[in-house]
Amino acid sequence: MSISFNQRSDVIKLLQISSGLTSESGDPRFKQIMHKMLENICQVIDQFDVTQEEFWHAVNYLHALGGRQEAALLAAGLGLEHYLDLREDAQERAQGLEGGTPRTIEGPLYVANAPLSDRFARMDDGKDAGEIMWLHGQVKGEDGQPIAGAIVDIWHANTLGNYSFFDKSQSEFNLRRRVKTDANGRYAARSIVPSGYGCPPDGPTQALLNQLGRHGNRPAHIHFFVSAPGHKHLTTQINLNGDKYLWDDFAFATRDGLIADPVKITDSALAAQRDLPGTHTEVTFDFNLYNASASAEENRIERARALQD
Template sequence: MSVKTMNTAQVQSLLKKVAGMDKEGGDERFKHIVHRVVRDLYQAIEDFDVTPEEFWSAVYYINDLGKNGEAALLAPGLGFDHYLDIRMDAEDEQAGLTGGTPRTIEGPLYVAGAPLSEGFARMDDGTVEGETMIFTGVVTDEQGQPIEDAIVDIWHADVKGRYSYFDPSQSDYNLRRRIKTGADGRYTVRSYLPSGYGCPPDGSTQLLLDNLGRHGQRPAHIHFFVTKPGFRHLTSQINVAGDKYTYDDFAFATKDELVVEAKTVSASPNPWDIEGDYKKLEFNITLLNAPNETAQERHARVRALEADAA
């Protein structure tokens, strides 16, 4: 079909009515965003000659996406989380706020209120046989001085790529801990090496990725928030070196500075009562001074149990 309708008075009037621009009230910014998004979708329909069958297939796909609860999984898969990071990194550079440990995406599986420990914590509940891991490092300021009383909030998947709370077979807060650093700035957790994971194979996200010729796999990784009054909040994660998907993460979270080798250690006795070999990952974290109070807080979004933990 070669008809062109976007620039007609009929369609332009329709767009204004759809966005409420012919009415008083409402939020002006919201109206303009809706107008832009709907306009661009109309334009795509025209440019690609989208059929009614294709359009309604997309509508019902969105219905299924909501039923599956996968919208927050599809967002990083389409690069939105990474794009927001790119924008924030660019804003930082423009404001001269570069340096420190790089941010990267949070993901949708954080749960607030994990148990708080001083300096060290064991993260697993002891019910699963996995490859024992020590994950440790020092939190410092821009001058390399240790930061005391920083909170390192850590979470990761189990050996099957599943997360507690979202996987009801796991105990509460399994593989989720908050560590308060001591005067030396060090945090240490004992856990087991996490596994990477893939999107649900029959889910909405994987269906879309299949049509793009893409996989839905994430490498083994460990998430963390780091907070301390006076310093900028850090949202980041490390990827384990050597994983098949370390540099092919469907969520685009990999940064070279955040890839960490899991080194095999044979040392007995050791401070953690580990028998035999274990994996050790060491990752030091640098926080930047906060230019304002807002920079000390993580951005607002819906997170599991956050209201209860506040």
């Protein structure tokens, strides 16, 4: 029986040295992870007889990916970010937790420190002629009671599928706001109906997806962080029903329980009550948060973001 190349003693020794397993310094867990990754890469090279040219093409791809700052985009597109959510879902089920708002991916386009308002915020700067959207809902806890003072952090794209900060033509924090819920746990925001969008067509993420025979499109959606003292931080987003890519999101973010129905409002009295000029689209979405078992669960995960607070 033949021995795989990566099982040879000289290769085993190489991987042990390169991952630091023969050194007493360094982080033990990190070294174990690196050793496993290197071992798996060597197994792939061995199994598919990867050539030198193919290997260096992959290395150069990583250069391009970093140069375009699309690593987080690719992580979403390959389903890895969604996989992390599935793992946390399974952990919560094992703990007997159910009934909370589903989590889904954060994506790479959050910007910290958006303006904070009580109960209501206007999110758009009025420069985009998109359809007016009235977004509102309620935040509740496990006991079904409203959570006053919860922070609903909202961000979404404009009608061209672009996000402020990354799109320099938009004003600062356009379509980005944080809203503190009132005594009844309610929040509301005036904005514009967002559009879906695709990966940059000339970027490395789309180039890889092309090789997989996949598109890089996302449906129209709205991102949220929802947090409150004593409750688990929620990272989620809602996709707008009726979009062509609703169930074909390249980033795997569409989930049961996270689909909102846009409703056309023509009632002039309701528009006036909301201080809107007339016909608009209403999007309603409520959130249910789990109790936190440790203070760390109240905070969003640490990762590189724009304008960190």
